[in-house]
Structures are given as structure tokens and as C-alpha cells.
Amino acid sequence: MRRIWLLTIIILILVIVGGIAxxxxxxxxATPKKVVIYASLSEMTTCDPxxxxxxxxxxxxxxxxxxxxYNPFNNSFIPGLAVSYEVSEDGLKWTFHLRKNAVFxxxxxxxxxxxxxxxxxxxxxxxxxxxxxxxxxxxxxxDDYTVVFYLKYPAPVNKIAxxxxxxxxxxxxxxxxxxxxxxxxxxVAEWLNKGNDVGSGPYKLVKWDPENEVILExxxxxxxxxxxxxxxxxxxxxxxxxxxxxxxxxTQERMLKAGEIDIAEYIPPETLEEFKKDPNFVVVTQPTFQxxxxxxxxxxxxxxxxxxxxxxxxxxxYEDIVKVARAGLAKVASGPIPYAMWGHFEEFRYEYNLTLAxxxxxxxxxxxxxxxxxxxxxxxxxxxxQRTAELIRSSLAQIGINIEIRPLSWEEQxxxxxKGWEDPNAAQDLFIFYWWPDVLSPITYLYGxxxxxxxAFNLCYYENPEFDKLIMEAYKYExxxxxxxxxxxxxxxxxxxxxxxxxxxxxxxDFRVAKARIGNLENAMNxxxxxxxxxxxxxxxx
Amino acid sequence: xxxxxxxxxxxxxxxILVVLGVLVITFIITRIIxxxxxxxxxxxxxxxxxxxxxxxxxxxxxxxxxQLYYYLYDFxxxxxxxxxxxxxxxxxxxxxxxxxTLELAITAFLLAFLLGVFLGMISARxxxxxxxxxxxxxxxxxxxxxxxxxxxxxxTIFGIWLQILPAGNxxxxxxxxxxxxxxxxxxxxxxSLIQLNIPVLIDVLKRMIxxxxxxxxxxxxxxxxxxxxxxIEVLSENYVKALETWGLSxxxxxxxxxxxxxxxPIITSLGLSFGYTLTGALMVEIIFVYPGIGYYIGMALLSxxxxxxxxxxxxxxxxxxxxxxxxxxxxxxxxxxxxx
Numbered sequence: 001m002r003r004i005w006l007l008t009i010i011i012l013i014l015v016i017v018g019g020i021a022x023x024x025x026x027x028x029x030a031t032p033k034k035v036v037i038y039a040s041l042s043e044m045t046t047c048d049p050x051x052x053x054x055x056x057x058x059x060x061x062x063x064x065x066x067x068x069x070y071n072p073f074n075n076s077f078i079p080g081l082a083v084s085y086e087v088s089e090d091g092l093k094w095t096f097h098l099r100k101n102a103v104f105x106x107x108x109x110x111x112x113x114x115x116x117x118x119x120x121x122x123x124x125x126x127x128x129x130x131x132x133x134x135x136x137x138x139x140x141x142x143d144d145y146t147v148v149f150y151l152k153y154p155a156p157v158n159k160i161a162x163x164x165x166x167x168x169x170x171x172x173x174x175x176x177x178x179x180x181x182x183x184x185x186x187x188v189a190e191w192l193n194k195g196n197d198v199g200s201g202p203y204k205l206v207k208w209d210p211e212n213e214v215i216l217e218x219x220x221x222x223x224x225x226x227x228x229x230x231x232x233x234x235x236x237x238x239x240x241x242x243x244x245x246x247x248x249x250x251t252q253e254r255m256l257k258a259g260e261i262d263i264a265e266y267i268p269p270e271t272l273e274e275f276k277k278d279p280n281f282v283v284v285t286q287p288t289f290q291x292x293x294x295x296x297x298x299x300x301x302x303x304x305x306x307x308x309x310x311x312x313x314x315x316x317x318y319e320d321i322v323k324v325a326r327a328g329l330a331k332v333a334s335g336p337i338p339y340a341m342w343g344h345f346e347e348f349r350y351e352y353n354l355t356l357a358x359x360x361x362x363x364x365x366x367x368x369x370x371x372x373x374x375x376x377x378x379x380x381x382x383x384x385x386q387r388t389a390e391l392i393r394s395s396l397a398q399i400g401i402n403i404e405i406r407p408l409s410w411e412e413q414x415x416x417x418x419k420g421w422e423d424p425n426a427a428q429d430l431f432i433f434y435w436w437p438d439v440l441s442p443i444t445y446l447y448g449x450x451x452x453x454x455x456a457f458n459l460c461y462y463e464n465p466e467f468d469k470l471i472m473e474a475y476k477y478e479x480x481x482x483x484x485x486x487x488x489x490x491x492x493x494x495x496x497x498x499x500x501x502x503x504x505x506x507x508x509x510d511f512r513v514a515k516a517r518i519g520n521l522e523n524a525m526n527x528x529x530x531x532x533x534x535x536x537x538x539x540x541x542x
Numbered sequence: 543x544x545x546x547x548x549x550x551x552x553x554x555x556x557x558i559l560v561v562l563g564v565l566v567i568t569f570i571i572t573r574i575i576x577x578x579x580x581x582x583x584x585x586x587x588x589x590x591x592x593x594x595x596x597x598x599x600x601x602x603x604x605x606x607x608x609q610l611y612y613y614l615y616d617f618x619x620x621x622x623x624x625x626x627x628x629x630x631x632x633x634x635x636x637x638x639x640x641x642x643t644l645e646l647a648i649t650a651f652l653l654a655f656l657l658g659v660f661l662g663m664i665s666a667r668x669x670x671x672x673x674x675x676x677x678x679x680x681x682x683x684x685x686x687x688x689x690x691x692x693x694x695x696x697x698t699i700f701g702i703w704l705q706i707l708p709a710g711n712x713x714x715x716x717x718x719x720x721x722x723x724x725x726x727x728x729x730x731x732x733x734s735l736i737q738l739n740i741p742v743l744i745d746v747l748k749r750m751i752x753x754x755x756x757x758x759x760x761x762x763x764x765x766x767x768x769x770x771x772x773x774i775e776v777l778s779e780n781y782v783k784a785l786e787t788w789g790l791s792x793x794x795x796x797x798x799x800x801x802x803x804x805x806x807p808i809i810t811s812l813g814l815s816f817g818y819t820l821t822g823a824l825m826v827e828i829i830f831v832y833p834g835i836g837y838y839i840g841m842a843l844l845s846x847x848x849x850x851x852x853x854x855x856x857x858x859x860x861x862x863x864x865x866x867x868x869x870x871x872x873x874x875x876x877x878x879x880x881x882x
Contacts, residue, residue, distance in 0.1 A: 035716040043627055043841070210628045211635070211841065212833050213715065242715050246831055247844050251710075255831065258701045258709030410581075411593070 034540050036238040036518065038263040038533050039246040039255060044210035047192045049168035049199065050121050053128030057164055058243055059214055061529045062536065064168035064199035067096055067115070067161040069232065070440055070528045072289070075342035075482065077158055078231055081110055081169055081200065091154030091480040096161070098145040101223045104171040104200045112147035115139070117172040121183040129165035132439055156479035159440055164529045171198040202233070202536035203241060214243040216535070224536065234520060234539050241535040256281070256513060263514040263521070263533060269327045275513050284521045285511045287340035288530060289440070291333055292388065293449070294503040295431040299424030299461045302372075307364035309500035313350040315357035315399045316392055322506050325387035329511065333504035335493045336435070336445045340507070340527055343442030343489045348497045348504075357399045369400020374429035377416065380407035385432045388505060392430075403430070417459040424461060431459055432505075440528050442489050443475040450501060462501035467492055517541040553870075557863040564859040565852065569613060572848040573606050579846050582626045600626075613852075622856075623849035625842070632853035636835060640857075641728035642712055643823050643834030650754045650819065654761035655812060659804070662769025663796055666777065677766060684763025689822040693756045693829040700752060708749045710831035717745050753830045757822055761815050765808055772804040806877040813869025817862045 038058075045054040049064045061069075067082040082096040102110040116139040123133045135155035140148045149157050161167050175183055177198070178191030192198070195208020202222040207215035217240050224233040244261060246252050253267040267275070275281045294316070302308045318332040331339055335348035361367065376392070378385040386407065393403040406428075408416065413431070420427030437444040447454055451471065452463040474488035496502070512533070514521055519539035526534065584596035596602075601609050616623065622633040665677040701709025708714070713723070713730060723742045726733050734743035776782065777800065785795050824836035831837070835854055842850035 033716070033720060035719065037715065043845075045628070210630070211625075211838070215715070215719070240716070240719055244711075244715070244831075245841075247841050248828070251829070251831060254697065254702060255710055258697075258705065260708065260710050260831075 033239040034236075034542075035240040035242065036263065036535060036538065036540055037242045037244050037261045038535075039244050039252045039261040039265055040531070041247055041249070041252070041265050043245050043247070044208075044214055044243070046189075047195060047197065047205070047208065048189045049170050049192075050118070050125050050130070050166065051127040051189070053165050055531070057529060058531050058533075059203075059205070059216060060168060061164065061201070061532050061534065062203040062216055062241065063197050063201045063205050064170060065102070065110075065201045066163070066167045066169065067098075068158055069526075070159060070162035071526070072341055072440060072528050077162060080162070081115070082161075085158060087157070087479055089480070091476065092151045094149040094151070094157040094479075095142075096147050096149070098147065099223060100145055101226075102200050103221055103223075104173075104198060105204050105219055106171055106173060106177075106198065107221075108171055108173060110169065110200050111144045112141040113144075114172050115147045115169050116141050117183060118169045119167070121188075122166050124184050129163065129438060132160050132163055132166055135160075154476040154479060156441065156475075158479065162528070163439060164532075169200065171200075174198045202237070210245075212245055216241040216243075222536075231523075232534065232537055234537050236519070236539040236541070237536045238538060238540050241533075256515070259515070262518055263512055265512065265531065267513055269329060269511075272327075272511065272513070280516050281513055282516055282518065282521060283511060283513050284525065285329070285509050286522065286525050286527060287331070287338065288436075288508045288510045288527050289338050289341055290434060290436040290508045291336070291338045291445075292330075292385070292505045292508070293333075293336060293433050293435065294392065294505055295433050295449070295460045296500065296502060297420060297424060297427055297429050297431075297461060298499075298501050299420065300427065300429060302364075302366065302370050303374075303429055304424075305364050306500065307360050308366065308370075311357045311360035311364065311399060312396065312401070313500050313503050314353050314360065315395055315401075316350070316503060316505070317352050317395050318349070318505065319352070321388050321391050324391060325384050326506060326508070329509045330506035331509060333507050336449065336496065336502065336504050337442045337489075337493070338507040341437075341440070341442065343486065345490055345493060348493055350503065354395075354398055361399055361401075366400065370402070373402045373404050375406060376403050376430040376432065377406050377408050377413050377428045378432040379410050379413060379434075385434075389432055418456075420459065420461050421455050427461075433459065433502075441475065441478060443471060443478075446471045446489070446492055446496075447475075450496060460501035462499070464495065464499065467495050470495075553867050557860075557867060560863050561856060561859050565614075565617070565856045566610065568852050568855045569610055570606060572851060573609060579626060579848055582846060622853045625847050625850045627842070627845050627847045627850070632849050635838065635850065636853055636857050638728060639833060639835050639838045642730075642832060643820075643827070643836060645729050645731060646750065646753055646757060646826070646832065646834060647816070647819055647823060649750060650758035651761060651812065651816070653754065654758040654765055655808075657758075658762045658765025659769050659801070659808065662766045662804075663773055663801070665766065666770045666773035667792065667796060678770070681763045681766035681770070684759040684761075685767065686763070687759060689756055689760070690825040690829060692759060693753070693826050696752050696756060697829060707751055708745075709752075710749075710829075712746070712749060712832050713742065714745045714749075717741060749832075753826045753832055756826050757819060760818055760822065761812055764811060764815055768808050768811060769804055772807060773800055776800045776803050802876075806873055809876065810869055810873050813865055813872075816865045820858050820862065 040058055042055045044058065045056045046052045047056065049060060052060060066080045068080050069078040071078055081098055081102055083099045085094060085096045087094050098110065098112060098115065104110060119133065119139060122130050123136060135151045135153055137150040137152045140150065142148060151157065172183070174188055174192070177196065178188045180187035195205060197205040202219055202224055203216035204219045205214070206217045207213065218237065224230050227233065246255060249266050249268050252261070252264040253271055255261045256264045256267065272283060276283050296303045296309055298304060322328065322330045322332055332349060334346050335344065337344040376389055378389050389405045393405055396403055417427055417431055435445055435449060448457050450458055450460065450462050451468050452458060453468060470488055470492045474485045474492065477485035477488065512521060512525065517540060519541060520537055524534040524537040580593055580596040580600055580602055583600055584593045601612055620633065622631070624631055625635060661677050661680070665674050668674060697709050700707040721739050721741055723734065723737065723739050726736060730746040731743065734746055782795060782800065785799060823834060824840055826832065827834045827836035828840040835858065839851060839854035842854060
């Protein structure tokens with residue numbers, strides 16, 4: 001018995017002494033690194049810059065670069081891998097001049113050939129958002145640093161090249177690393193999805209654990225660090241940027257308070273006020289490109305009557321909806337283009353005026369109201385849509401329109417709405433609907449929801465050939481003559497304002513909460529690259 | 543060991559049946575609740591055709607029994623499907639998450655057992671009424687307090703208000719990076735010891751304090767109360783009185799003679815409460831963002847990632863049945879009167 005005790009004590013002493021000795025020999029405290037932890041509500045998805053079309057956008061713009069970056073607030077471009085570009089007069093030939101000091105993380109220089117190979121891989125694979133390249137005819141390498149895009153029809157290649165998906169440039173050496181035969185070999189995707197990166201961005205992907213955390217480390221040879229005055233680089237950027245997956249808003253809030261994370265993607269909105277008052281935290285809000293609309297069935301009585309549609313437009317309490325349904329985190333919409341996007345105009349708001357609405361109803365032949373209950377559908381489970389629907393119902397009741405609210409799953413909702421093209425009477429009357437962009441242009445909203453050529457999502461059944469022509473014309477001019485395009489877009493929106501096929505309700509505002517030491521957060525967020533925090537722009541203290 | 547071969551075979555067959563039952567029930571539940579998992583598979587910007595294709599790829603357009611057949615066919619070949627969120631193989635995922643849970647659960651169980659028996663014995667031997675009351679209070683609180691409530695309270699007090707203990711996470715990512723810590727076995731205590739990384743070891747242990755405290759409360763309360771009542775029973779037996787009259791010290795009587803009679807039933811009931819602890823681990827790991835199996839299942843549930851949910855649940859069923867088997871065997875080993 002005693003011997004066992006003695007042995008245990010000896011072993012214990014050995015372990016402790018060994019541990020301390022090892023601690024002093026092997027552990028050299030590294031220079032303290034600046035680390036920032038950003039909590040994400042959703043897990044990361046894939047690592048393939050050509051096909052990824054989901055949550056990984058949170059880190060893709062940090063690890064990979066595009067030719068240009070888009071600033072939606074003034075419709076301008078920030079140079080990325082391209083320093084300049086020009087477009088031919090017919091809008092069919094776009095020449096990009098690349099910067100000469102950019103290198104991929106593997107040390108090889110970024111060349112025109114890499115640009116061609118990257119975009120061609122994306123187009124050939126044809127997955128994710130690859131369709132944004134539909135106007136592309138071919139890519140030509142002029143010299144190491146000049147690349148030309150030829151188009152089949154005019155389109156704004158600058159915007160396409162700055163898209164948040166499907167426009168990233170990567171090292172063609174990936175074929176070699178993946179032991180593949182060519183770029184489109186599935187082995188390339190397989191190799192990338194193991195957590196490897198071949199980008200040229202300010203951060204390298206060093207740990208890929210998509211359900212838990214993704215760790216990015218500063219790439220010292222990034223050209224941007226050395227470029228004086230470059231708007232997307234900060235000398236106080238973090239050395240390490242960690243994306244930590246915490247799928248619950250309350251847990252994010254608790255972890256932020258406990259100091260376990262530095263930036264929260266989402267916390268319960270009702271706690272925002274508390275954080276705003278606390279000097280230890282900063283709350284940053286920013287517009288998004290997501291908006292909510294009320295689509296009207298323009299082919300089914302009584303909504304086929306323009307006067308009734310107008311009456312409804314004047315009977316919706318827009319301000320109350322924003323305040324109650326979104327806790328103030330939205331702006332009353334003016335037209336279908338969100339307020340932060342180029343192409344938005346402030347002149348398309350309907351006034352909330354019940355007297356005017358009642359007059360319009362009387363003029364339309366319904367002085368005593370409508371004797372049928374209208375059906376309003378929204379996506380079940382969406383609390384914002386639900387609250388909006390309730391407010392619309394109680395307000396419309398005051399002008400004699402009764403509404404039944406029916407929550408449906410998105411597919412049921414969509415399937416019901418699809419019937420409307422063949423038999424408008426079989427479909428819903430009112431439809432609450434979100435839209436968000438795939439290309440950063442007004443065209444996605446106008447074509448997407450109102451063109452008679454796009455029957456899949458034009459669920460107002462709005463048919464106006466003049467409008468259809470106008471918006472395609474505008475899109476064509478976007479790359480060549482933006483001012484002219486803008487004027488055409490205004491005209492198109494005026495048509496919608498007058499015809500009322502849909503009533504835009506609100507444009508969503510997004511927020512992030514961070515510790516006070518995280519500076520410049522507002523500039524590290526860009527609604528064109530939703531959910532991403534551009535860590536290289538952050539000014540981190542301590 | 544007085545265990546017959548037929549007994550073990552019988553128990554193993556029973557184990558397989560239980561696991562199979564759990565699998566089938568979980569599978570059916572995941573298929574009949576009204577959700578659209580194909581949306582997850584197709585991704586956020588999917589078109590209607592892509593969603594339809596996803597339905598076919600996942601066999602969701604076929605009857606449940608056909609779907610079950612496909613699942614079982616793969617399951618017994620070691621293919622537990624891929625997560626619909628991340629497309630990683632489920633079994634691989636589970637095995638990487640398992641060590642974290644085991645580290646928590648084993649530590650909690652060992653502590654609960656040692657501390658529980660110790661406190662139970664003290665209370666049985668009657669060290670003044672005050673001590674006894676305190677101990678039985680711990681016993682009652684431990685056995686009756688809901689895990690999620692206790693977890694949130696402790697997290698708020700120590701992690702958010704006082705900030706003396708980390709409120710969550712298994713390891714400080716910053717520290718791990720700074721010291722070059724790399725997981726090897728995924729048991730971070732072992733890993734940090736192998737790498738002689740003392741700062742990480744201290745950090746990992748610190749981060750275990752709150753979740754382990756919460757997790758051990760139930761088995762602790764159980765052990766205290768059982769030890770106490772069993773020991774009191776044994777104390778009144780004649781042979782204890784005989785030992786006393788022979789002049790043996792009460793410490794020797796307690797820990798050499800009484801304990802033997804008390805341990806066997808405690809181990810059995812502790813084994814049974816392991817299932818409860820695993821369920822508790824789900825809540826504890828979600829609250830403390832502790833990436834173990836519970837956290838994995840919790841996150842899978844939140845996003846309707848059914849292969850991951852089924853895989854996780856079946857895995858826990860296997861562990862649970864296995865632990866039960868082992869406790870019975872240990873019981874037989876400790877108590878020679880038991881024949882299996």
C-alpha cells in the first residue's frame with residue numbers, strides 16, 4: 001500500500017517538473033497578435049470560389065480578389081486586381097489593366113492568364129451564380145497584364161466583375177496542387193473544399209472547420225498593405241480574423257458581453273438599445289439590398305381596377321409597419337429599388353391617407369367596401385412578414401376591404417401564385433414578398449418582379465411591353481452611359497408608381513454589434529457583399 | 543468474472559435491437575414533421591428546378607419505407623450519410639465532436655462519483671446537523687435543478703457579471719494560435735499535455751469548470767443521496783457494531799467495510815444516469831458553445847439537417863446501451879454474489 005503511494009507521488013512530481021521544464025523550453029510567447037472574432041449565425045458552406053453561392057461569402061472577399069469592388073452608395077468602383085478599365089463605344093469590348101504587384105498566396109504573380117482561366121472555369125462549371133456571365137462571348141489575353149472581355153450583347157461587365165459570387169480570381173496552379181487534369185476536373189473542387197485556398201486577397205485561409213470556426217491569417221505579401229491611401233486597407237487591421245459559428249442570437253449576445261467574441265452578426269433586436277448606451281460596445285447599422293413588397297394580383301377583380309389598387313396604396317400605414325414590424329430597422333420604401341442602391345429615387349412613396357383612399361374606393365365603384373374577403377399570403381414562420389400582414393389587414397378594414405391572412409410554406413405560396421398566369425382567379429389577391437439582388441443593378445428588381453418575360457417571379461401578372469423594352473434598354477446603357485440608364489430607370493419606376501402592380505413596403509436595415517475596440521466597422525461593411533466584414537479595413541485597438 | 547458467454551451475447555443482441563429501434567423511430571420522426579429539408583440541400587438561391595432535383599437526390603419524393611431502406615442499406619456499410627448543411631460525412635463529424643463530450647462527461651462523472659460518495663459518507667456518519675443539512679441540500683438541488691437553468695445562471699454570474707471564468711468555448715482560439723496548439727487526439731487535456739502546452743492546458747481546464755459543474759450536479763445529487771441512505775442502512779447492521787466493539791477506527795469501518803456494500807448499487811444507478819447526462823450535455827454544450835456531440839445535434843436540429851440528427855441520436859443510443867452493459871458487468875465484478 002505504502003509503495004503505491006510513493007510511486008504515485010514520484011510520478012506526480014515527475015509530471016509536474018516535466019511540464020514546467022517543457023513549458024520553459026518549448027513555449028516561447030510569440031509577439032501578441034491582433035485577433036478579431038466574428039460570430040456568424042450560419043455555418044460556412046463550400047470553399048470553391050467558382051461555384052460557392054451561399055454563406056461562405058462571409059470570408060470569400062477576404063481571401064479572394066475580384067477585378068473591381070463595387071461601392072453601391074455612389075455607384076463607383078474601387079480597384080481590385082485591375083487598376084483601370086475601358087469600354088468600347090458599343091459596350092461589347094471591355095479591356096482591363098491588371099496591377100503588376102499582385103501575387104497569389106502561393107507566391108505566383110496574378111496575370112491576365114489567371115483571370116481568363118478563373119472566369120472560364122466558373123463559366124464552364126455553370127453552377128452557383130455563373131449565370132451572371134451570360135453576356136460573355138470570350139476572354140482574350142493581350143499581354144501578361146491586359147485582358148479583354150468580348151460580349152454577345154451590351155452589359156455592365158464592371159458590375160459583373162465586382163459581383164459577390166462567381167467573379168473571384170484564383171491561381172491556375174490549383175490544377176497542379178489538386179493533382180487534376182484540368183481546371184474543371186472535379187478533383188479541383190474536392191481539393192479546394194478540404195479548406196485550401198489559392199486566392200490573392202489580404203487574408204489566407206488557415207483553418208477550415210465549417211461548422212465551428214474558420215480562421216484567416218494576414219497575408220503579408222498582399223499588395224494593398226503597401227499601397228498608400230488604398231481605401232480597402234488599414235494599418236491597424238487584425239493579424240488573425242476568426243469566424244466563429246454561433247447559431248443562436250441570444251448566445252451571440254451573451255458571448256459578446258462575456259468578451260468571447262468581438263463582433264456579433266445578430267443579437268435579439270430588442271437588446272440593441274442597451275448596447276447603444278453601453279460605451280464598451282458599438283452598434284453599426286447599414287442599409288441592405290433586401291426589401292419587402294406587397295404584390296397585387298392585377299388580373300383578378302377587384303384588384304384589376306387601378307383605382308382600387310391606388311386606394312390600397314394610400315391605405316397602408318408605412319411608418320407604423322416599419323416601427324412595429326421591424327423594430328425600426330427598416331426604411332419606408334420608395335419604389336422597388338432599395339434606398340442604398342444606385343437607381344433608387346425618393347419620389348415614389350405613396351402617402352398614407354385614409355380619406356383619399358376612401359374617395360378612390362368610391363370612385364372605383366365600391367363606396368360601401370368590397371363584399372369579398374381578399375386572400376393575402378406570406379411565408380410561414382417569418383415574423384416580420386407576419387406582423388406586416390396584420391397591420392395591413394387592420395388598416396385596409398378601415399376602407400372596407402376585408403382580408404384573410406394565410407401563412408404558407410414558400411413552395412406552396414409560389415405554386416399558388418404560379419396558377420395566376422393561367423387562371424388569375426385561382427391565385428391569391430395579395431402576396432407579401434422579399435426580393436434581393438443577384439447582380440448589383442436595378443435590373444434584378446425591375447426585370448425580376450415586373451417583366452412579362454419572367455413569369456416565374458412576376459407574380460403581379462403585370463404585362464406592359466413598353467416597360468419591358470424600357471428596362472432592357474436601361475440595362476444596356478448601364479455600362480456605357482450611366483446617366484442615360486438612370487433616366488430610363490426613373491421612367492420605368494414612374495410607370496410602376498402609376499400602375500401600382502405592387503406596393504413596395506420597406507427596405508431592410510442591417511446591424512452589427514461589436515466591442516468598442518473594433519474601429520471603422522461601418523466601412524468594413526458593404527451591402528454588395530452581404531454578411532462579410534472586410535477585416536482588412538478594420539482599425540483594431542489593442 | 544462470473545459472467546456467462548450467453549449472457550453477453552444476449553445483451554449484445556438486445557443492444558442492437560435498441561439501437562435499431564431508436565434509428566427507425568428517429569428516422570420516421572424526421573420524415574413526417576412538416577419541413578422542407580430539400581431547400582437546405584439546394585442552397586439559398588435555388589430555382590424551382592434545382593429544388594425539385596434536390597428532392598430527387600435526397601429520395602424525398604419516395605415513400606418513407608423506401609427512404610428508410612436506402613438509409614439502412616448505407617448505414618450498415620458504415621456510410622451514415624452526409625450532412626445536408628456542410629456535405630461532410632456524418633460519422634466522421636461525430637467522431638471529431640465526440641472527444642469534447644467525453645472529456646466533459648467523464649470528468650463530470652468522476653468528480654460526481656468521488657465527491658458524491660465522500661459527501662454521502664460524511665452525511666451518513668453524522669458530522670453535526672449543519673453539515674448534514676448542507677450536504678442534503680446539495681443533493682436535492684443537484685438532482686432537481688434543470689440543467690439549462692443552472693447553466694444560464696452560472697454563465698451569467700461567473701462569465702458575464704464577474705468575468706472570472708470564460709462564458710463559453712472549449713479553447714481560447716487566440717491562445718491556441720499564439721502557442722501553436724494543434725489538436726491530435728481531440729481530447730484537449732491530453733493534447734495539451736502531449737505538447738507540454740501549459741497555458742492551453744490551464745485555459746482548457748478553466749473552460750471546463752462551468753460546464754462540468756452543471757453537468758455533474760445531477761449525478762452528484764444522486765450519488766450523495768444514495769450513498770447516504772445505503773450507508774445508514776449498513777451502519778445499523780450487526781457486523782458494523784461488532785467492528786466497533788473490536789475497536790476499529792470509524793474511518794476504517796466506513797471506507798473499508800461499509801463502502802464495499804454501498805458502491806455496487808451506486809455504480810449501477812450512476813450508469814443509468816449517464817443517459818440523463820448525455821441529454822444534459824446537449825443543453826450544456828449549446829449554452830457554453832462547447833463543440834461536442836450535443837452541440838452538433840443541437841445545431842443540426844436548428845437547421846433541419848436530418849442525417850446529422852439521426853446520426854447523432856443513434857450514436858448516443860449506442861453509447862448509452864454500451865455504458866449500461868458495462869455497468870452491469872462492473873456490478874458483477876464488484877459484487878461476487880451477482881451472477882449474469
